[in-house]
Amino acid sequence: MSNAELHARRFAAVPRGVANATGIYAARAENAELWDEEGRRYVDFAGGIAVLNVGHRHPKVIAAVQQQLERYTHTAFQIVPYAPYVELAERLNALAPIEGKAKTILFTTGAEAVENAVKVARAATGRSAVIAFVNGFHGRTMMTMGLTGKVLPYKRNFGPAPAEVYHLPFPNPRYGVSLDDTLRALQFLFAADVGPDRVAAIIVEPVQGEGGFNPVSAELMTALREVCDEHGIMLVADEVQTGFARTGKLFAMEHYAAKADLITVAKSMGGGFPLSGVIGRAELMDAVDPGGLGGTYGGSPVACAAALAVLDVIAEEGLVQRANAIGAALHARIEGFARRNDLIPISAPRGPGAMVAFDVLRSRGGHEPDGPAAKALTVRALENGLVLLSCGQFGETIRILVPLTASDAVIEEGMDILEAALGAAELA
Missing domain, CATH: 3.90.1150.10 (Aspartate Aminotransferase, domain 1)
Structure with missing residues (x-):
């Protein structure tokens, strides 16, 4: 045809x-x-x-998926858990640039990972506001659409955005925005719209994807970490597009001295199979009560098998x-x-x-x-x-x-x- x-x-x-x-x-x-x-x-x-x-159909990924298909394709991790999920979480916890002990929960899409990172940050801090950046992209669900810093085509005609989402200008000399402009805007935001004691998280892509491949400078990442430490805010790195060797590090956050509290991952982790996750400091990840996180298809055993093979391929x-x-x-x-x-x-x-x-x-x-x-x-x-x-x-x-x-x-x-x-x- x-x-x-x-x-x-x-x-x-x-x-x-x-x-x-x-x-x-x-x-x-x-x-x-x-x-x-x-x-x-x-x-x-x-x-x-x-x-x-x-790549498309890497032989090791396809072989791992075929082997998993011979065992089982779905049980729902919340009902009957399985080894590939646990093994993948263990490997991600060991590899991710997270300070101290880490834990990982798996989902299906990047937007779902970002939504759940916000939930974790809110549960851990008891706060509700989230700060994101102009030209950032975090997804098309209601919460992630609100976090995304671009109206067209992502927000038009979809009604009111989620409450307590705020945006900062992203430092970009091509658009006439300096680092000082961004940090000044943050102080104005704290003074005019939301106190830092109400902010649960600041979310940032280490390199803006849809926004034009704009890297976060080391100075900005350090400044964000310092602001978060001063006010008890969680720093969330959205690595959905930057992760798994794309930037010349396994995680883009490895380019910085500053570390995130939570990292969202998806895209290349599954090697073509739908899979996403949140990796974070263990004490934050455990702030949510049992049953508060999860999803019917989250951490599919087939996708987990593919992801384990992806990590092997990246290393080998x-x-x-x-x-x-x-x-x-x-x-x-x-x-x-x-x-x-x-x-x-x-x-x-x-x-x-x-x-x-x-x-x-x-x-x-x-x-x-x-x-x-x-x-x-x-x-x-x-x-x-x-x-x-x-x-x-x-x-x-x-x-x-x-x-x-x-x-x-x-x-x-x-x-x-x-x-x-x-x-x-x-x-x-």
């Missing part, structure tokens, strides 16, 4: 509220390549939105180091693109490890973002066989989330397609 035929059926059967970045339909995939229903091959620089750090194949090597290669190519006059104007690359992005600009040497041109660039790339995503406050950012298991040859092929698309845009 053709992509066009499937697309017509999709619009007849599925609401338009769930958008599609492309009009192609997957038929099969391996590592960093996928083929559509019409047999056309693509290099995948999207990675299922950072889900496929170990050196994917933390591989992320840094991929990132260096991507930065070098993009820096070259940015210097050329025969390509559309773009910014210098940014982002740690293999979490790399650049902005499409309106003028060479300028700073004004060009969201429509970035979207057009992704369309041209797809026409030439590259799956590429845009993001950012104005849609101006091109983000690269190629699987860390991709070969150098496939990565170079993808960058060659990107280069051609940048040039074709200049000639258009």
